[in-house]
Amino acid sequence: MTDSSSFPGLQQALTACKNLFAHVIRVSDCVPQHVAFIMDGNRRWAKKEHVEVKEGHNAGFHSMSRVLELCYESGVSTATVFAFSIENFKRSPIEVDSLMNLARNGIRQVVQNGEMAEKHGIKINVIGDRSLLPDDVIKEIEAAESITRNNKRAVLNICFPYTGRDELVHAIHQVVQEVKNGDYKSTEVNETIIDDNLYTGHLPPVDLLVRTSGVTRLSDFLIWQVSRKGVNIEFLDCLWPDFGTIKMAWILLKFAFKGTFLSVDPDLEDSERGEEAYLKKSK
């Protein structure tokens, strides 16, 4: 998409197309409320394109903003991205450093001159075990959160550094603490209470997960939320920097199509019979 800017007017045309599509999808009334992304394949992409790993992560960041923009335009209210796993600290110190830099700059960019946060009214949440992060990154995160605190229309959760099991243990910890404080009795503990104590508590439930690069695992991402029945899981066979607006649009269309049909399922229960009835009627 970046190359297309050489062609005058094309960029504008593409943006117009994207906006039109977003409007159309909005009308379907079957837009996922909470989309989660595992942005996998930045490093493989860098290898394929013969550029530095850092460049791969940069390309991934741009891909993310494009995809998120389409999502928010289409009416998705919450997005959660897996930026950095607690396990990622095992990578080489140089790479961890460059990822931290990217995160710092990325967050700064989104807040300062990113029209995205302003335009869509995005509130940024950084979720995960922050105690593992360097101080300057924490500062940047806190700044970003406080600036966007009053934005109400949409939420962007950045999982940094995060694992699903860690989140679950954290939630259990909090529930036990609340029981100990006497907020409620232990017999009253239920799934909803645990749900509310997760980092994603009080947000709409995840209804779509997208993972790129052909890996069919969750890799410890949102395990509690995604194992719920009825969550759509999409594993795509392309690297994250190659995952663009068009592929996301197709996924949104698929979701809307499925939703539109399932919501009227009783009528279509027996499509054979329905067909007969329809043919009779048309005669």
Next chain:
Amino acid sequence: MDKIQERVLEATIADTDVGQGKQEHIPPPTNSKNNPAKPSLYNMTATAEIAMLKPSGNDAVEAKMKTSSSTWAKSSNKLEYLFYKTLLTILYMIYACVRYAKYQYNRTKIQILNLAYSPSNTPQLIRQDVLKFQKLPKRLATILEFKSEGDVGGGLGGLINDGSELVTWSISAGIKHLTLYDYDGHLKKNVDEFRKGIHHKLSKYYGPSNVPKFAIRIPQWNKVYFNLPGTAPSDPDSKKVALEVSLLSNRDGRETIVDLTKTMADLCVNNEMKLSDITMKLVDSELTQLVGPEPDLLLYFGPSLDLQGFPPWHIRLTEFYWEEDNDQVTYSVFIRGLKSYSTCKINVGK
């Protein structure tokens, strides 16, 4: 920390004694229904009707329509709305066509594969297929679906048949642990029939005199069964099994984690445990004891992946395999799942 387990087990076992009638029945996911993506003439026109006529529940649109006061603005808004609806319908039509082509392609592919891979009741053939693979999952899990009685392979009989086939294939492939998950727990409620079903299937493959031994574990009730009902458990040989089968249901997922939380909260309130004792390691070991270890590969036999409430703690690094638009438990999906696992590379974090 045996105390924790004991208490949680008490809760899970008690749950079933009263459970079934009292608990509200939540219908399992309807993935096995008619494939909504499979269009037909009727569906196409229905798409158009639905897309055009269904009122919008979108707050933004509603609000916009309401706030515009002048009639001119109202009608132009309506016009705009109609325009988008029309475009949506066209998009749906395009999607339906593409989807239809893909559906036909997938179904044909599955049918050809089913012909190509057939175990024809001989364990040697399965053995041969498996020998080509570099690695095998130590623990295999599958999600099975209870299909409605009227369908081919539906009802309890169909479920037991699917389950016992998976058991037989796993034994033939040399897998030691198999987890069978079905949302409502039909298999564990009918464990005796299931044991008979497995025995029957195994004797078909191995001959009646040479049936491999198996154990069935039901973690929810903390019970283990060996071989056929009625065989003497005192026989020391009967405990050397070729395969251990775990039967799980929705109850073993989140609800068990909730039970664990309750128990730990009780212990903390009574000062029998400190808050700082609750660590990832403790939770992991408790849940491994209560439900079982994490599977390496999860096979799903439905058209599009839906985890249906599979125990969340246990799918951290599990590899998933399913085939698009497939809706049957077949050997070709089983063996292709094992094949895809043999080539996958797991690198935690790196």
